[in-house]
Amino acid sequence: MTAQPLGGRELAARIRARVTELAGARRAGGRAPRLVIVTATDDEASAWYVRSLASAAGKVGIDCDVADLGPLATAGDITARLTALSQDDAVDGVMLQTPLPAGLALAEVSGAIDPAKDVDGANPLSLGRLAVGRPAYAPATAAAVVALLDEYAVDLAGARAVVVGRSAVVGKPLAHLLLDRDATVTVCHSRTRDLAAVTSTADVLVAAVGRTHLITPEHVRAGAVVVDVGTNPTPDGGLAGDVDPAVASVASALTPVPGGVGPVTTALLLQNVVD
Amino acid sequence: MTAQPLGGRELAARIRARVTELAGARRAGGRAPRLVIVTATDDEASAWYVRSLASAAGKVGIDCDVADLGPLATAGDITARLTALSQDDAVDGVMLQTPLPAGLALAEVSGAIDPAKDVDGANPLSLGRLAVGRPAYAPATAAAVVALLDEYAVDLAGARAVVVGRSAVVGKPLAHLLLDRDATVTVCHSRTRDLAAVTSTADVLVAAVGRTHLITPEHVRAGAVVVDVGTNPTPDGGLAGDVDPAVASVASALTPVPGGVGPVTTALLLQNVVD
Structure with missing residues (x-):
């Protein structure tokens, strides 16, 4: 099997086109x-x-x-x-x-x-509102993960989602977004025992830890959808994800790094500015 | 096996004794x-x-x-x-x-x-602060679950904790409290597929859904610690938990209903008033 690549550039371009239109209207308006x-x-x-x-x-x-x-x-x-x-x-x-x-x-x-201007969802109040289903800006990276999954029509309701990483800017808000979409959500982290045993229960696996190629084929259930949030600098000046590219032989779908979550994150951040 | 009963009345009495002392000092002070x-x-x-x-x-x-x-x-x-x-x-x-x-x-x-007076952690800002590790009052029920687990020296670091229920007042804040204690945390809910398969992965299982005896022995791994947050009214005017009492034959420890989480919740709420 070779996983379908879940690229984010097309989705990002569509979002940016919409933002350009809205920003143009605002500019024309004064x-x-x-x-x-x-x-x-x-x-x-x-x-x-x-x-x-x-x-x-x-x-x-x-x-x-x-x-x-x-x-x-x-x-x-x-x-x-x-x-x-x-x-x-x-x-x-x-x-x-x-x-x-x-x-x-x-x-x-x-x-x-001000939560009304908090376009990257950094204020704890934004996170709290998100958690209880009140209007709030989510951190753009977390929102980008869900937007990408939607773009490729990945069904989240009832799915087992595992998020590796418990940061306040990705893992935790993403857990709330996935719960809100009726996924059964598990959050793993550096203290998780037998990480592979937990991650291999996932229908949808999201890696957001910032450790190059931490997630290997042994961590992934055959046919799972894998989203790679990692953007780790490589010695040659490039970017590497948290997911070993060999995972493509096990997963049904995998976001590339670069060109996956990253461009969607930027586009959503800009969308929040005009919204 | 018959599970050890994790009663909350003694812990609650100790908390209330401390609160009485502090309240008395405040009263004496004006x-x-x-x-x-x-x-x-x-x-x-x-x-x-x-x-x-x-x-x-x-x-x-x-x-x-x-x-x-x-x-x-x-x-x-x-x-x-x-x-x-x-x-x-x-x-x-x-x-x-x-x-x-x-x-x-x-x-x-x-x-x-005001978050400074939000003794039951109801303000979304309190939840957001809790999630990011800032000082905040947690909803008393969620805090009571962790206090009871601590009372009986249940090790949470690295443990697999499964919370059944995603309410803003119990399930979600509890997930953050357990994550903060280094547990690997899964949140289940009404849309979870094959609930028993998920709950039976738990070292620590918390039921907080408000459905009488939803959790049966089939949902519980042998030796798991089970915390019952449910307080469902029974036809005869009593209270029934979310956990079937038959779970005591499988679990290593189980909180009673009534007399488990409930009294600790009340005591912690009062503690928050004097703190």
Whole structure:
């Protein structure tokens, strides 16, 4: 068997086309939609991601500013800026880029982002609302996983879904999104005993841990659908997923890295800005 | 095998003793701690529970008022009262009792409870904070399950925990509490296919669905620890759990109903008022 590749580029292009249209209408109506990305790091991978996001925003007609507070910014500096941007009527979306200065957790400061502008679902209130079925922006990566599964008509109701990774930005919100779609959901993590025994129960397996090729064919039930959220840098400057490509010999479908979840994530983030 | 009964009355008594001491100190210092329970229903079981909670509060030295808005209260009425109580310096804890008037979900109005007074963890922000590891009150029932497991030294790290029920007040917050304790957590619900196949993977099985004796010996792995959150009224005026008592022949330990999770829930709720 060779797994069907669940590419995300076409879906992302369709989402971006819709966003371009909406942003154009807003621009014609007086003001282009505006996203502000707050950064507080000198991490190079982060800077690269922010540049690519700003470029993607520009292409769909969204103005994008980067507010760089520098790696010495305090929690007070960051929350003050997030609060000001939340109150600024000329700003539609606010995103706080990680990593943050040492010792500072995203959830400690992201509460200062107005949920109505929290386009990457970073505020704990957004996660809580998501969990109880109230309107809220989900973290774009988690939303992208479900959007990709929908794109390929993967049936989630009653399916056994296993999420590897319990982060506040992917694993936990994704668990709620999958539960909301009537999947039976298991969350695994670094302390899970016999990971392969758990993951091989999955009809739908999502890897979101950030460890290159952690998921091997032994972790996957024959015919499972596998979604790879990992974007681990390789020595040659490329990207590797959390899923060993050999899994394609066992799974019925597998998202590529790059070109799977990533482009959909970016497109959904931009969609949240114009929504 | 006959399962060890994991009774909650002793633990509850110890918690109440501590609360009595703290409430007495507060009373001596000028003002007794005060809990206000907001109700908007003429449901009899709810009224019984509120009376028993008020009585329990009185016994530990907590003043408890019931604000009965009646079954015709609107969302606006309820949020206005919750907001006023949140701002009232003479009130330490605010609880909104369910059921609410027809068509109104708890999460639609519970956002009006100040998280610092949200002693039953009803505000979606409390759930979101819980999920990301920020300080927050957990719903007392979910916290009681973990407290009982701790009382009997059940090891959660690396254990496979299965929660049956995905409610915002028990199943979902409990999943986060168990994840936080390094369990591998699965959430099942009414749409789960082959429930017994999933539940029988559990080292720790928690039933929180509100269906009398749904969990039978066929659902339980030999030696599993089983926690029964169900409190279903029986025709003769008693209480029945979600777990068939015959499970005691398979499980290594089982919480009784009544006398298991219930008393610990009440004690933790009162503890949250004085904390």
